[in-house]
Amino acid sequence: MAVGGDELKLLGMFSSPFALRVKLALSFKGLSFQYVEEDLRNKSELLVVSNPVHRKVPVLIHNGLPVCESMVIVQYLDEAFPGAGAPFLPSDPYDRAVARFWASYIDEKLFSAWVALFAAKTEEEKAEGTKQTLAAAETLEGALRECSKGNPFFGGDAVGYVDVALGGFAAWVHAFDEVHGLRQFDAARTPLLAAWLARFGELDSAKAVMPDVGRLVERGKMMQAQAAAAASTAATAAAKTS
Amino acid sequence: MAAKEDLQLLGLAVSPFAIRVRIALNLKGVSYENLEQNLMDKSELLLKSNPVHKKVPVLIHGGKPICESLVILQYVDEVWTAAPSILPAEPYNRAVARFWAGFVDDKLFPSMVGILKATTEEERAAKVSETLAAMGKLEEAFAERASGKPFFGGDSIGYVDLALGSTLIWLEAVRRMFGVAFIDAGETPLLAAWAERFREAEAANGELPDADIAVEFGRTLQARWAAASAAAN
Numbered sequence: 001m002a003v004g005g006d007e008l009k010l011l012g013m014f015s016s017p018f019a020l021r022v023k024l025a026l027s028f029k030g031l032s033f034q035y036v037e038e039d040l041r042n043k044s045e046l047l048v049v050s051n052p053v054h055r056k057v058p059v060l061i062h063n064g065l066p067v068c069e070s071m072v073i074v075q076y077l078d079e080a081f082p083g084a085g086a087p088f089l090p091s092d093p094y095d096r097a098v099a100r101f102w103a104s105y106i107d108e109k110l111f112s113a114w115v116a117l118f119a120a121k122t123e124e125e126k127a128e129g130t131k132q133t134l135a136a137a138e139t140l141e142g143a144l145r146e147c148s149k150g151n152p153f154f155g156g157d158a159v160g161y162v163d164v165a166l167g168g169f170a171a172w173v174h175a176f177d178e179v180h181g182l183r184q185f186d187a188a189r190t191p192l193l194a195a196w197l198a199r200f201g202e203l204d205s206a207k208a209v210m211p212d213v214g215r216l217v218e219r220g221k222m223m224q225a226q227a228a229a230a231a232s233t234a235a236t237a238a239a240k241t242s
Numbered sequence: 243m244a245a246k247e248d249l250q251l252l253g254l255a256v257s258p259f260a261i262r263v264r265i266a267l268n269l270k271g272v273s274y275e276n277l278e279q280n281l282m283d284k285s286e287l288l289l290k291s292n293p294v295h296k297k298v299p300v301l302i303h304g305g306k307p308i309c310e311s312l313v314i315l316q317y318v319d320e321v322w323t324a325a326p327s328i329l330p331a332e333p334y335n336r337a338v339a340r341f342w343a344g345f346v347d348d349k350l351f352p353s354m355v356g357i358l359k360a361t362t363e364e365e366r367a368a369k370v371s372e373t374l375a376a377m378g379k380l381e382e383a384f385a386e387r388a389s390g391k392p393f394f395g396g397d398s399i400g401y402v403d404l405a406l407g408s409t410l411i412w413l414e415a416v417r418r419m420f421g422v423a424f425i426d427a428g429e430t431p432l433l434a435a436w437a438e439r440f441r442e443a444e445a446a447n448g449e450l451p452d453a454d455i456a457v458e459f460g461r462t463l464q465a466r467w468a469a470a471s472a473a474a475n
Contacts, residue, residue, distance in 0.1 A: 053345065053379055065334055072340045079333035093320040094306055100313040105294065139294060 006081075008033035009061040011047050013040055014211050015219050017111075018070040019058035021168030023209040025074045028159055029084040033060075071103050074164055088161040102143050102154065103165035110136040110169070117180060118223055121231035126180075133184055140166070141190040148192070152199050159203070167200055175216035179224060249274035252288050252300040254281065256459050258351070259311035260299040261449050262408035266315050268445035269399060270322040274301075312343055315404060326398040342383055342394070343405035350376040351409060354424075357416055358460055359467060370422050374429075380406060381430040388432075392439050399443055407440040415456035 010026065010033050012019030026033050038047055038057050050059045050066035060067045060076070067076050078087040089096050113136050117129030147154040147162060154162035173184055185193040200206055251267070251274050253260030267274055279288055279298050291300045291307035301308045301317065308317050319328040329336050353376055356369035383402075388394060394402035413424045427434045440446055 053341075062334075067334070067337045067341075069341055069344055072337050072344065075340065076333055076337040079336060093317055094303075094308070096320065097308045097313050097317040100316065101308075101310050104310055104313065 005063075006031075007061075007063050009036060010034070011036045011038055011044070011050065011059040011061070012057045013038050015172075015216055016057050017168040017172050018056075019168075020171065020209065020211065021070045021164050022058045022060060022073050022077075024167050024206060025077050025088065025164050027205040027209045028088075028164070029077060029081060031077070031081060031084055070168065071107075071161075071165060074161065086158055088155065088159070088164055090155070090160065098147065099154070099161040102140075102147065102162045105136075105139070105143070106162070106165050106169070110140065110166075114169075114172070114176065117176070119227060121227060121234075130180070130182065133182070134189075137184050137186075137190050137193060141193050144192045144196060153196070159200075159205075163196075163200065166196075167206060170197060170200055170206070171211050171213055171216055172220075173197060174213045175220050178213075178217050179220035247272060247274065248304050250277055250302040251275070252277050252279050252285075252291060252302070253298045254279055255451050256411070256456050257298055258408035258412060259297075261411075262311055262404040263299045263301060263314050263318070264449045265399065265408065265446045266318045266328060266404055268449070269326055269328070270318060270324065272318070272322055312347065312405070315343075315401060326395075327400070328395070328404065329401050330395070338387065339394070339401040342380070342387075342402045345376070345379070346402070346405040346409065350380070350406075351412075354409070354412060354416055357420060357422075358464055361471075366420070370420070373416075373424055374422070377424050377430055377433065381433050384432045384436060388436075393436065399440065399445060403436075403440060407437075407446060410437055410441065411450055411453050411456045412460075414453035415460055418453060418457050419460060 008026070008031060010019070010022055012023065012035060014037060023035075036044070036046070038044060040057070043055055046061075047057070047059060048055055050061055051057075051068045054068065056068070058068075058070055058073060060073045062076075062080065067073050074088060077084070078089055089099055110133070113129060113132035116132060117126065120126040120129050143162070144154055148156065151157045153159050154166070159167070177183055184190075185197050187194040201210065249267075249272065251260065251263060253263065253276065255261075255278060264276070277285075277287070279285060281298070284296060287302075288298070288300065289296055291302055292298075292309045295309060297309070299309075299311055299314060301314045303317075303321070308314050315328055329339055350373065353369055353372035357366055357373060360366035360369055384394060388396075391397055393399050394406070399407070410425075417423050423429075425433050425437050441450060
């Protein structure tokens with residue numbers, strides 16, 4: 001339930017895991033908002049004006065003021081809406097530091113491994129991207145063990161900061177697995193993450209905002225085809241000049 | 243006078259990420275043991291304290307390690323709550339501060355490192371443009387946000403000041419190596435004046451080694467990258 005007088009608008013894109021993080025955060029906090037789907041090949045005036053530095057989604061506009069960068073937005077929601085459910089970040093400074101560390105790891109290592117896989121043009125590059133992805137998953141398995149202390153989530157018995165950070169990628173984990181024939185959060189290698197993925201996806205607040213995996217698979221296949229086309233164009237061009 | 247804390251910092255004199263933590267601790271008047279690391283021969287303590295990244299800085303408080311410089315800055319602010327505050331009080335201003343500190347680390351610094359790493363003149367020129375563009379955005383940000391105050395953080399050094407100020411020795415080092423000024427009284431007048439104030443601030447001035455030390459370090463990095471690339475080919 002939105003506090004009287006609070007206007008929340010989210011500029012996003014259906015397949016953006018970063019925009020999904022914010023949708024999840026808003027959903028878990030029970031905050032209502034207006035959603036604007038952006039066409040990133042034809043960015044709206046509002047997006048360009050609200051995020052002039054990066055021109056990226058997500059952007060949360062709260063009573064006309066824009067907040068950019070997904071995890072900055074998630075912390076903002078904790079701080080600006082203290083009454084809207086339990087905060088995502090724990091109260092103890094050390095635990096907060098650990099949560100921030102892992103959220104940062106997800107962006108720096110897991111996401112960049114995916115980018116490497118997406119951009120892979122050769123079998124070698126694909127193998128490297130896969131290796132990095134699986135290594136990141138293993139590290140996150142350890143993180144989950146450490147943070148959850150036997151509870152279902154990184155945040156303990158309720159969804160917390162790291163759950164939201166990783167949750168943005170949840171639908172893509174399924175889609176990616178399908179497009180690239182992987183099992184990133186494999187039940188044998190990373191049992192806690194496999195269980196987390198299933199459990200997170202079952203939460204009502206998550207279900208309410210998760211994108212359709214089928215659409216993501218379609219998009220993933222399209223991106224793969226584009227990368228392959230770009231690679232063969234480049235190879236043809238290289239052959240012509242040598 | 244604050245009681246002595248069980249606090250160690252694993253850092254490097256020339257690392258902007260470690261510099262910003264040292265300045266933050268100085269701002270808070272907290273004493274700590276500074277343990278200079280050798281990144282070519284990493285200590286047992288570093289490997290144990292930061293097994294994931296094996297990087298500096300690491301702040302060890304009461305035996306518990308905190309890694310990632312911006313995470314450490316927020317930790318310091320949240321544990322030692324006496325003034326000055328590193329992050330502003332108001333949620334929107336905090337979000338803006340986090341945005342710009344992130345910008346320094348995700349855009350400015352990598353572009354600048356790219357100048358050092360570039361193997362062709364073309365690549366180098368591209369990275370120089372990128373770095374200049376990033377500085378231009380920070381100049382605009384200062385104009386918009388500082389409202390006549392001396393620092394991004396207002397009257398005293400704050401989160402963004404720490405993030406950007408700690409890169410000053412490297413911006414100067416790259417200028418000495420390649421002849422491009424990234425902070426310039428003509429192009430970025432507000433940042434030029436801000437940089438002076440930052441360098442002279444009590445909490446900062448003992449923590450900024452001469453840029454020539456960074457130049458030397460930069461040359462070592464370049465040699466290492468070249469060797470690695472030659473080995474790979």
